[in-house]
Amino acid sequence: MVVRSAPGESVAFRALRLLDAFDEQHRVLSMSEVARRAGVPVATAHRRLQDLVDGRLVARRPDGRFEVGARMWHLGQLSRPTALRETALPHLQDLVAFTGHTAHVAVLDGIGALVVDRISGSRTLPTRHQPGGRLELHCTAVGKALLAFADEQLVAQALQMLAPVTPYTITDPRVMRTQLAEIRRTRLAPSRQEHRVSTTGLGVPVFSGRHVVAAVGLVAPLDASLRTAVEPLQRCAAAIGAAIVDRERRLDGD
Amino acid sequence: MVVRSAPGESVAFRALRLLDAFDEQHRVLSMSEVARRAGVPVATAHRRLQDLVDGRLVARRPDGRFEVGARMWHLGQLSRPTALRETALPHLQDLVAFTGHTAHVAVLDGIGALVVDRISGSRTLPTRHQPGGRLELHCTAVGKALLAFADEQLVAQALQMLAPVTPYTITDPRVMRTQLAEIRRTRLAPSRQEHRVSTTGLGVPVFSGRHVVAAVGLVAPLDASLRTAVEPLQRCAAAIGAAIVDRERRLDGD
């Protein structure tokens, strides 16, 4: 018996797990760093990393270290976040102009929400922040908006890890279930200090046909009333949904 | 004897080759389309595609078809093209403002140049140099600027496939070698109608330290003289290079 790790995972999947080693704080890694961070023996990392380089998802720099490759970006250009960013931007700007609050769009990615774009609500000059951040599903407005319309399988998984982030975070699966049902009914996901104290948020799902493909959200100080923002937010989400449907039809009928 | 294809390629690499099936015209594919386009049996595509979905580089839509996943975009945010786009943008704008011609930045990706960003000038010329587009190395200005500083291995490979795109395209490997040496010396890559008739281009490599990490290029009608654009173009490339070095130092010293 020589093999240790192999718990029935496929080789290709194990190779892809090496990509977990890369994040905002770790853009450039040596091979042994990748091995350590991904929890695999160096000999294995050596071979699988070579495959990723051959597939050009990872690039080897002149100094021998590794970084995410240009092809990853290229393929990413074909993905939903890229399309969303382009189609959603003008509508987000309208929303920010109207409400004055920070707005963002997110999509579901695994057990998390991936922020695709964000526009800050400083009335003077709307600045665009670095997208690419990840939000928890259970304690953010956009996260709950996405979770409410996700597969039962994913919901079940998410309900098993309701980590308290603030004293207001919902940690009881049954309470969350009730709230998700309410969100499905009203198509409106609130978050009062669940992710950050003194901050309130509001999320709305974006429909492309019958399916939710994204969520738009607003963030505001606790004392600000988001009551008047509800309707603009819903219109924004509807407009983005319509723009996406348009875009897909245009590409299909090409 | 049951196995046919296996020519000694690793499993992980073969899985990544399925990604070749996706491009601008084929963003959403059924499993059998992927299998056909990638040239693998459906049974194999079925399993490897599942791995890619598990690794979230590919997503399965409600209708059962596949598309590039959000995580590909997320990881792509960590790659050089993303960083380049941000750091190069202001300098590109200066360049366009000064010259009036369309400017673009590209990086090397495999045996091709990947256009990372493009800004059209007032004297706009419709080009194929769109962000996310791929350009041949041997017949475009930025392509030659990149090729001139690439590994000998890649150069040799590129010289074996000098396809004539216009009557002016260089197809003789020895002529190309000479020109590449000249480009290395002058750090200036011209392209007169080699990619498209009636169009001329000028490319300059971008150095980060001692290595070329990108190339900046201008495209103009044949009758426009790019003589006066040479110096601004070189300054632009130098400024981008400096900005990249700055950025890396900032991230390293974090």
Add this chain to the structure above:
DNA sequence: AGCAGTCTTCTCATCTGTTGAAAAGCGAGT
């Protein structure tokens, strides 16, 4: 120079996960 520590690459015996044809399931359209 010599030494120690770390990183990358390679070898080897073992065996796990992959392979493609074919058949079974599934759905939509006629």
Add this chain to the structure above:
DNA sequence: ACTCGCTTTTCAACAGATGAGAAGACTGCT
């Protein structure tokens, strides 16, 4: 009910994966 195209599963043969350890390559230190 039937066909056609697509997805999923089955099966036996086997190609390629595995991790420890050794060897090689660097770097920095004394």
